[in-house]
Amino acid sequence: MPQNDIKISVKNLDAFYGKNKVLHNITMDIPSNQVVAIIGPSGCGKSTFIRCLNRMHEVVGGTITGSIMLDGEDLSKNDPVLLRRRVGMVFQKPNPFPSMSIFNNVAAGLRLNGVHNKKEISLIVEKCLKQAALWDEVKDNLDDSGANISGGQQQRLCIARTLAVEPEVILMDEPASALDPVSTSKIESLIFELKKDYTIVIVTHNMQQAARVSDRTAFFYLGELIEYDITKQIFLNPAKKQTEDYITGRFG
Amino acid sequence: MKHRNYFLYRKKTTNVIMMSLTVIAALAAVIPLFLIFYYTLSKGIAYLNLNFFIAMPKPVGEPGGGMANAIVGTLILIGIGGAIGIPVGIMTGTYLSEFGKNKFGFMVRFLTDVLSGVPSIVVGVVAYTMVVIPMKHFSALAGGIALGILMIPTITRTTEEMIKLVPHSLREAGLALGIPKWKTTIAIVLRTAWKGIATGVLLGLSRAAGETAPLLFTALGNRFWSTKIMQPIASLTVYIYDYSKSPFEDWNQQAWTAALVLIILISVLSLLFRFVTRSKYKSD
Ligand SMILES: Nc1ncnc2c1ncn2[C@@H]1O[C@H](COP(=O)(O)OP(=O)(O)O)[C@@H](O)[C@H]1O
Ligand SMILES: [Mg+2]
Numbered sequence: 001m002p003q004n005d006i007k008i009s010v011k012n013l014d015a016f017y018g019k020n021k022v023l024h025n026i027t028m029d030i031p032s033n034q035v036v037a038i039i040g041p042s043g044c045g046k047s048t049f050i051r052c053l054n055r056m057h058e059v060v061g062g063t064i065t066g067s068i069m070l071d072g073e074d075l076s077k078n079d080p081v082l083l084r085r086r087v088g089m090v091f092q093k094p095n096p097f098p099s100m101s102i103f104n105n106v107a108a109g110l111r112l113n114g115v116h117n118k119k120e121i122s123l124i125v126e127k128c129l130k131q132a133a134l135w136d137e138v139k140d141n142l143d144d145s146g147a148n149i150s151g152g153q154q155q156r157l158c159i160a161r162t163l164a165v166e167p168e169v170i171l172m173d174e175p176a177s178a179l180d181p182v183s184t185s186k187i188e189s190l191i192f193e194l195k196k197d198y199t200i201v202i203v204t205h206n207m208q209q210a211a212r213v214s215d216r217t218a219f220f221y222l223g224e225l226i227e228y229d230i231t232k233q234i235f236l237n238p239a240k241k242q243t244e245d246y247i248t249g250r251f252g
Numbered sequence: 253m254k255h256r257n258y259f260l261y262r263k264k265t266t267n268v269i270m271m272s273l274t275v276i277a278a279l280a281a282v283i284p285l286f287l288i289f290y291y292t293l294s295k296g297i298a299y300l301n302l303n304f305f306i307a308m309p310k311p312v313g314e315p316g317g318g319m320a321n322a323i324v325g326t327l328i329l330i331g332i333g334g335a336i337g338i339p340v341g342i343m344t345g346t347y348l349s350e351f352g353k354n355k356f357g358f359m360v361r362f363l364t365d366v367l368s369g370v371p372s373i374v375v376g377v378v379a380y381t382m383v384v385i386p387m388k389h390f391s392a393l394a395g396g397i398a399l400g401i402l403m404i405p406t407i408t409r410t411t412e413e414m415i416k417l418v419p420h421s422l423r424e425a426g427l428a429l430g431i432p433k434w435k436t437t438i439a440i441v442l443r444t445a446w447k448g449i450a451t452g453v454l455l456g457l458s459r460a461a462g463e464t465a466p467l468l469f470t471a472l473g474n475r476f477w478s479t480k481i482m483q484p485i486a487s488l489t490v491y492i493y494d495y496s497k498s499p500f501e502d503w504n505q506q507a508w509t510a511a512l513v514l515i516i517l518i519s520v521l522s523l524l525f526r527f528v529t530r531s532k533y534k535s536d
Contacts, residue, residue, distance in 0.1 A: 091425065
């Protein structure tokens with residue numbers, strides 16, 4: 001990979017909860033404007049890994065050793081609040097703000113980060129809802145509660161909310177696992193659109209999903225990065241036996 | 253077959269008995285409430301007219317008159333109390349739930365619990381020593397401070413409990429948007445919990461509005477019109493206390509009416525809160 005195409009570079013990353021080490025010596029580069037899928041059995045550290053990338057890991061009291069660079073800058077050297085505006089996150093369970101309208105959900109990140117120009121905000125809200133493929137469904141009900149739409153719509157609302165603060169990287173932690181197949185396929189085509197403008201890291205336990213949406217796939221097992229390669233390579237011709245066992249469904 | 257029916261029968265009768273017990277318990281809880289309301293209404297309604305709200309009390313011995321000063325006085329007292337108790341209570345509750353998992357938080361929580369068990373008359377005495385004595389006279393301010401202190405435990409505990417009900421995922425959503433923690437706490441967590449917090453505030457205010465003992469040493473009472481916070485001020489509860497033990501039949505009557513007005517005042521306050529906190533959205 002040419003050096004300037006690397007968005008995030010992880011080196012010798014160990015992650016801990018207290019004394020409990022859950023990630024062991026992870027080293028991997030995440031290229032710009034690609035979708036990287038993280039797969040692996042439940043509990044292998046996928047969520048922990050992506051939460052290190054926006055320093056949400058430390059919010060629950062976790063710690064790390066090793067280094068993570070974003071555009072060549074060490075994450076630990078900068079303010080986590082500013083970092084999280086550059087590295088957005090979509091969670092497994094849709095979590096729109098229930099006390100806010102659809103419009104205000106998308107505007108929340110802007111307003112609370114100091115943007116107050118009404119016209120600017122409403123332009124951004126519209127743009128983000130369109131990008132999240134939600135605009136047509138909600139444009140007449142922007143003042144309804146963000147919690148009164150379907151689960152799939154809520155998740156797209158959360159994506160729109162994340163887009164509004166104009167991140168460079170979007171982390172998604174099993175964004176479709178709580179959704180029905182129709183909503184899932186909407187989210188998947190959305191990811192395809194978004195990678196033109198953003199670098200995306202998506203955790204999924206759905207192998208077909210990883211194969212469909214990602215350019216590269218990383219297979220984690222018991223806190224270790226077993227294999228990381230072009231997605232096609234991982235699925236058609238895995239180098240490691242464990243990877244092969246996992247993708248063929250022999251364990252997990 | 254017969255066997256089984258017997259058990260079914262047993263189960264059914266147990267059901268009916270338990271059901272009846274709960275209904276009786278519910279009635280036992282509601283009946284006193286109903287009686288209080290009934291008595292106050294039937295005894296107090298006679299004097300309940302516009303005059304009672306806008307006229308001043310008549311000099312001792314003269315019948316008639318109203319309690320305009322006491323109604324305004326009670327509002328001013330709970331206003332001052334609220335100005336102290338609401339912010340302190342909400343901030344303390346927020347601190348306890350968001351940052352209070354340490355020794356200091358534990359201590360604050362413990363002290364708040366103790367405070368909620370302190371008899372209100374003791375809080376009155378404290379306000380008397382701390383405010384009235386240094387200022388050398390009774391005042392609405394001293395009364396308001398006493399009421400404010402009394403509100404703090406209720407508002408603190410409700411705020412803490414309500415904030416704890418806000419799902420952790422919303423805090424994470426806020427932080428992940430690059431919103432600083434303190435802003436996330438105010439704009440997302442408090443905002444999500446605010447209906448429940450408002451209930452706690454209402455409870456605190458209502459309780460304060462019904463307090464008499466702490467006012468006796470602080471706001472004292474005033475037979476004249478006064479809205480000055482540095483002067484003694486009238487209140488409905490102190491009037492109820494004075495008038496109900498007076499030998500004048502007319503004053504006894506007015507005490508009932510004052511009690512009725514107090515109940516009405518608290519109900520209006522309650523409705524107002526309901527209105528302010530009503531949901532903007534159809535289905536929740
Ligand atoms: N907040 C936490 N505190 C302590 N241990 C945790 C916490 N979150 C996850 N873990 C542990 O870390 C390991 C990895 O978990 P996680 O990253 O959630 O895995 P995955 O997302 O792949 O299912 C698991 O053993 C889990 O029990
Ligand atoms: Mg996970």
